[in-house]
Each structure stands twice: as C-alpha cells, then as structure tokens.
Amino acid sequence: MAEALSRKGAGASLAAASPSAITTAEPVSEHPPALRTPSAPEDSQTRVSTSEPAVTGQPRQLPANLAELREAACKCADCALSAKRKNVVFGVGSEHPDVLFIGEAPGEQEDVQGEPFVGRAGQLLDRMLDASGWSRDSVYIMNVVKCRPPGNRDPKPGEVRACSRWFDAQWDLLQPRVVCLLGRVAAQRVLGTEASLSSLRGRWHEYRGVPVWVTYHPAYLLRTPTGKAAVWQDLRVLAERVQSLRAPVSGG
Numbered sequence: 001m002a003e004a005l006s007r008k009g010a011g012a013s014l015a016a017a018s019p020s021a022i023t024t025a026e027p028v029s030e031h032p033p034a035l036r037t038p039s040a041p042e043d044s045q046t047r048v049s050t051s052e053p054a055v056t057g058q059p060r061q062l063p064a065n066l067a068e069l070r071e072a073a074c075k076c077a078d079c080a081l082s083a084k085r086k087n088v089v090f091g092v093g094s095e096h097p098d099v100l101f102i103g104e105a106p107g108e109q110e111d112v113q114g115e116p117f118v119g120r121a122g123q124l125l126d127r128m129l130d131a132s133g134w135s136r137d138s139v140y141i142m143n144v145v146k147c148r149p150p151g152n153r154d155p156k157p158g159e160v161r162a163c164s165r166w167f168d169a170q171w172d173l174l175q176p177r178v179v180c181l182l183g184r185v186a187a188q189r190v191l192g193t194e195a196s197l198s199s200l201r202g203r204w205h206e207y208r209g210v211p212v213w214v215t216y217h218p219a220y221l222l223r224t225p226t227g228k229a230a231v232w233q234d235l236r237v238l239a240e241r242v243q244s245l246r247a248p249v250s251g252g
C-alpha cells in the first residue's frame, strides 16, 4: 500500500463543487531559475558526494528572502543528484501562502522546466486547486527534494537530508498558514516517521509550528481515481482550517 501511495481566497467554491471537478486530463508549462550558495564553501559547486551526505538540516546562514534562498539552492552540489539535473526545481507560488503543498521530487518535465508539478500529476494538482478556489499563484508548491532522482525513483534518505537545509529555510520564510503533504515521501520526511500514508491521513499534525495535513499524491490519483473522494474531503478540511485561521478573534 505504501508503495502504491508514493509519487509517480481559498475554498470559497468548495461547498458547491464535488470530487468529479477533479478530472483527469492534460497540459501546462513554465520556466526555470538560475543560482549560488552564500553559506556553502566556494568549491561546493564541484563537490558531488556519491555516498550519504552529512546531515545539515539548516542553512549555515539563513538568506533573508526566498529569492536569495532560491539563488543559493540553485548552486547546490551537496548530493549526487546535482550532477545530472537540468534545473533545480525550487518552488512556485505566493511568498506567504495560505496553503503550502509539498510533493516528493521533480520528475522529467519538472527537471526540464524548472517548476514543480508541471507533468500529468501537476495538471491534476492544478485542477484540484482550481476546484478548491485556489491557484498556483495563491498557494505555494514545492518538493522535499529539489533535483530529479534518476528514473523518478524515490529520493534516498541522504538526498532528503542534503536538501533539508533548503527545505526548512524555505518553510520558515514562507510562513504558510497550513501545509498539505502530498504522498508518502513528503509525509514521512516532514513527520519523521515510517508510518503508512493511510495511517497519517485524517488528522492534524504539526511541523515547525504549522498545522500539517496529509493526503494522497496526485500521481496516485491518476492510477487510482477512486481516491479522489478522499482527497476532496482533505481539501475541504484544509479550506476550513485556513478560514478559521483567518477569522478575526472576537473579544470584548
């Protein structure tokens, strides 16, 4: 089951729509960035480790904004994935989003275009967002790992650790109201568990002070359309939580 769940002004329209609004069709595209690490040593661009990289966790120095962080991440060579990438796939969307959606790692199309979720799974994600009253611009979309694993295999633990300094800094700079983890790899990385996705779904978690919800990866939905109803429910829960966090606190 775990394998099956792996990759391969919000909510206004949610009540009126239905899971069938999340259809399974086609196209999308975009552009890449370019960049350098303020914190990494000068020779880091050529340092490509083939074994497990050191756990870094945090950038040695936190860039002050997302643009600087992107620039630094795009020069990263902290793991072997950097050697074969066409682009670092950093993230896209609002700089202070209501919802931060997190997938696993770039696939072929994402590697070429430098933007997360632009392949078939991404097109389904776009329709899910649309059906929920969101868009690519109103939320933020990123991955656990910023460079494409060969053959779209799962990222290795060392690759996930190597990317953690970008991941956590990005999370902290974005300050999302809520986070939605798409699929097993994102759920296990953020929640620090090997539990199955289905056991993590259906309740709130927390990471770095932010409420976190887990749902199925859009690629799973492409293979298993019956999962759409569950995802639909998850989107409603997210929208309701965003609304409640926005609501003014009544007092006096």
Ligand code: URA
Residues within 6 Å of the ligand: 007, 008, 103, 104, 105, 106, 107, 110, 115, 116, 117, 118, 119, 121, 122, 143, 219
């Ligand atoms: N799957 C992911 O997890 N992320 C992408 O960016 C594309 C597909």
